[in-house]
Amino acid sequence: MQLYAESLTEYKRLATLEVKVGDLLLGNFNPIRIQTMTTTDTMDTKATVEQSIRCIKAGSELIRITAPSKREAENLLNIKNELRLRGYNTPIVADIHFTPNAAEIAARIVEKVRVNPGNYVDKKKFELLEYSDAEYLEEIERIRDRFTPLVKICKEYGTAMRIGTNHGSLSDRIMSRYGDTPIGMVESAMEFLRIAEGENYYNIVLSMKSSNPQVMVQAYRLLIQNMQAELGHCYPLHLGVTEAGDGEDGRIKSAIGIGTLLEDGIGDTIRVSLTEDPEFEIPVCKNIIKRYESRSIEKDKILQEPSLPSSLPYSPFDYSRRSTFEISNIGSKHVPVVIADLHKIEKIRPEDLGAIGYSYDIVTDKWAISDVAADYLFTADQQIDFALPGTLKVIAYYKTWLACIDKEKYFPIFDDAQYLDDSLVRSASVNFVMLDCYSEGYPATDTEKLFSKLRSDATAVICLSSTNKNAVQSIRRMFVELEEKEIKNPVVIIVDSNYHNMDESLIHYAVETGALLLDGFGDGICLGHRFGEKKIATDNALLNSIAFGILQATRTRISKTEYISCPSCGRTLFDLQETTSKIRAVTNHLKGVKIAIMGCIVNGPGEMADADFGYVGSGPGKITLYKGKEVVKRAVSEDVAVAELISLIKENEAWVEPS
Numbered sequence: 137m138q139l140y141a142e143s144l145t146e147y148k149r150l151a152t153l154e155v156k157v158g159d160l161l162l163g164n165f166n167p168i169r170i171q172t173m174t175t176t177d178t179m180d181t182k183a184t185v186e187q188s189i190r191c192i193k194a195g196s197e198l199i200r201i202t203a204p205s206k207r208e209a210e211n212l213l214n215i216k217n218e219l220r221l222r223g224y225n226t227p228i229v230a231d232i233h234f235t236p237n238a239a240e241i242a243a244r245i246v247e248k249v250r251v252n253p254g255n256y257v258d259k260k261k262f263e264l265l266e267y268s269d270a271e272y273l274e275e276i277e278r279i280r281d282r283f284t285p286l287v288k289i290c291k292e293y294g295t296a297m298r299i300g301t302n303h304g305s306l307s308d309r310i311m312s313r314y315g316d317t318p319i320g321m322v323e324s325a326m327e328f329l330r331i332a333e334g335e336n337y338y339n340i341v342l343s344m345k346s347s348n349p350q351v352m353v354q355a356y357r358l359l360i361q362n363m364q365a366e367l368g369h370c371y372p373l374h375l376g377v378t379e380a381g382d383g384e385d386g387r388i389k390s391a392i393g394i395g396t397l398l399e400d401g402i403g404d405t406i407r408v409s410l411t412e413d414p415e416f417e418i419p420v421c422k423n424i425i426k427r428y429e430s431r432s433i434e435k436d437k438i439l440q441e442p443s444l445p446s447s448l449p450y451s452p453f454d455y456s457r458r459s460t461f462e463i464s465n466i467g468s469k470h471v472p473v474v475i476a477d478l479h480k481i482e483k484i485r486p487e488d489l490g491a492i493g494y495s496y497d498i499v500t501d502k503w504a505i506s507d508v509a510a511d512y513l514f515t516a517d518q519q520i521d522f523a524l525p526g527t528l529k530v531i532a533y534y535k536t537w538l539a540c541i542d543k544e545k546y547f548p549i550f551d552d553a554q555y556l557d558d559s560l561v562r563s564a565s566v567n568f569v570m571l572d573c574y575s576e577g578y579p580a581t582d583t584e585k586l587f588s589k590l591r592s593d594a595t596a597v598i599c600l601s602s603t604n605k606n607a608v609q610s611i612r613r614m615f616v617e618l619e620e621k622e623i624k625n626p627v628v629i630i631v632d633s634n635y636h637n638m639d640e641s642l643i644h645y646a647v648e649t650g651a652l653l654l655d656g657f658g659d660g661i662c663l664g665h666r667f668g669e670k671k672i673a674t675d676n677a678l679l680n681s682i683a684f685g686i687l688q689a690t691r692t693r694i695s696k697t698e699y700i701s702c703p704s705c706g707r708t709l710f711d712l713q714e715t716t717s718k719i720r721a722v723t724n725h726l727k728g729v730k731i732a733i734m735g736c737i738v739n740g741p742g743e744m745a746d747a748d749f750g751y752v753g754s755g756p757g758k759i760t761l762y763k764g765k766e767v768v769k770r771a772v773s774e775d776v777a778v779a780e781l782i783s784l785i786k787e788n789e790a791w792v793e794p795s
């Protein structure tokens with residue numbers, strides 16, 4: 137085991153215990169299972185059964201249904217009977233918050249129960265309490281008394297359990313001792329795990345979800361370490377990013393969080409939580425999992441990178457950006473740059489730059505620059521024949537660059553052999569150097585000479601890519617090598633996609649760059665597409681939007697409003713999809729502001745993490761508005777709640793007028 141995974145340089149799945157959920161086996165190298173959760177009212181048997189069937193047909197292997205009280209828990213029997221009657225044996229998972237009574241009923245009916253250790257017995261009132269050691273232990277004993285009956289029922293009925301910790305809903309007790317941290321999340325689950333093991337109950341799955349992929353990834357890694365150290369074995373892991381939102385942003389966030397762990401062989405079941413109908417989550421899950429299906433097959437043996445040093449020069453448990461020196465606007469304290477690859481456009485025109493955030497106004501003869509404007513343009517062998525916006529620079533192949541007059545605007549890109557050729561001219565300020573990490577044929581040149589030249593070159597920006605299947609591990613290994621050799625040049629991560637549709641490409645880009653950015657690696661990204669001879673304008677706009685979306689999701693470059701919206705469930709008190717799009721329509725120009733849109737007041741405030749403002753359903757037709765964790769307007773009528781939210785944002789000086 138290397139720190140938290142079987143291997144950090146080779147794709148190997150983490151060994152976990154096998155868990156039986158009905159007839160479905162989870163963990164222990166079984167296929168990665170897909171699941172989702174219904175959004176219907178659990179008391180509406182017909183609607184819940186119909187929605188479950190749509191999800192099962194789409195490919196969901198488990199169906200989670202909320203059971204907020206005893207009534208809903210009891211109605212799970214009707215739902216289960218109806219599904220079985222109609223020929224669907226898919227295991228059902230009861231989702232429990234706050235109500236042990238409901239859990240104890242559900243555990244006798246369905247195949248799995250999910251409990252949240254932050255609110256199963258513990259309190260969550262956002263109170264910062266001080267607990268003495270004795271009081272702390274007393275609370276744990278209280279949990280033992282309340283949780284043990286559920287464990288015994290699960291054991292008796294052969295019911296599986298997920299101990300599902302959420303970053304946003306840690307108990308006041310855990311918060312008082314560990315704060316709002318990944319280790320607090322881990323300890324919260326470990327307390328429940330110890331009680332369960334004390335009863336010789338092992339049919340358990342664990343999760344560590346957060347709406348922030350960085351926190352989520354760190355928590356899972358820490359959990360694995362803790363389970364290994366304390367128990368000597370790992371339970372299967374259910375992966376997910378909570379409140380990821382919808383559309384492109386929701387998919388990017390989920391792919392980064394889930395994919396970063398899957399790249400290292402971690403994860404036995406996944407759920408992509410989107411503020412959309414649950415069946416739409418399934419294709420995203422499938423596209424994520426598909427990436428790993430062939431990796432463990434012998435014929436696809438992956439090239440082996442050099443093994444890792446005994447101690448890593450970075451911490452995978454604690455974010456810190458790799459330290460680099462500055463070259464122009466790249467590296468050091470600069471946010472990661474975005475390089476737009478437009479080289480497939482035969483003749484780049486001013487209007488083509490609209491796709492990458494620049495629009496030209498003929499009347500004023502000025503460029504308008506948006507918040508998501510790319511910083512560099514890769515043109516390969518093309519010179520641009522119009523005046524570019526002042527902030528946009530061009531990267532071209534050596535010979536083209538050499539022919540350019542404006543050496544302030546154009547910079548060359550070299551392969552490693554060209555870079556070592558001292559007869560070639562260099563830019564006085566910025567030179568890009570491509571390195572294909574540990575791929576076939578690597579090293580093509582004398583690497584020692586190459587590294588030594590890079591180390592002393594204050595103009596060289598390294599561009600890392602890998603054609604290996606485990607490219608994330610290859611590039612990450614190269615970052616370690618750069619650190620070992622004390623090479624502090626900034627690095628741009630280049631990811632090409634061979635996928636023939638954008639849905640799969642989006643996941644590919646998000647995982648391959650996001651996994652590295654979350655560990656503090658990368659001073660820029662460049663996304664390219666290999667398929668097709670010519671790219672169309674919409675592809676370029678989408679690639680640009682994905683690039684900025686990845687930087688936003690990894691919180692390395694904030695360029696837009698962030699929405700933390702729950703996926704909705706049977707507790708939801710308003711139409712989440714409609715409300716989210718209404719709020720998005722009037723606030724999507726508020727760069728950097730985080731807005732939570734949560735379906736219920738029972739769970740919403742706890743789950744909305746570090747949002748600046750919260751819009752939370754508090755009763756039929758009623759909304760409660762939050763500033764951070766503080767309630768500021770209660771029971772606002774839904775008809776005026778969006779307007780009231782805007783007033784609240786204005787009162788707190790976070791509003792700007794849309795341009």
Ligand code: SF4
Binds near residue numbers: 702703705706735737
């Ligand atoms: S916050 Fe949303 S998903 Fe979570 S319990 Fe409430 S309504 Fe359901």
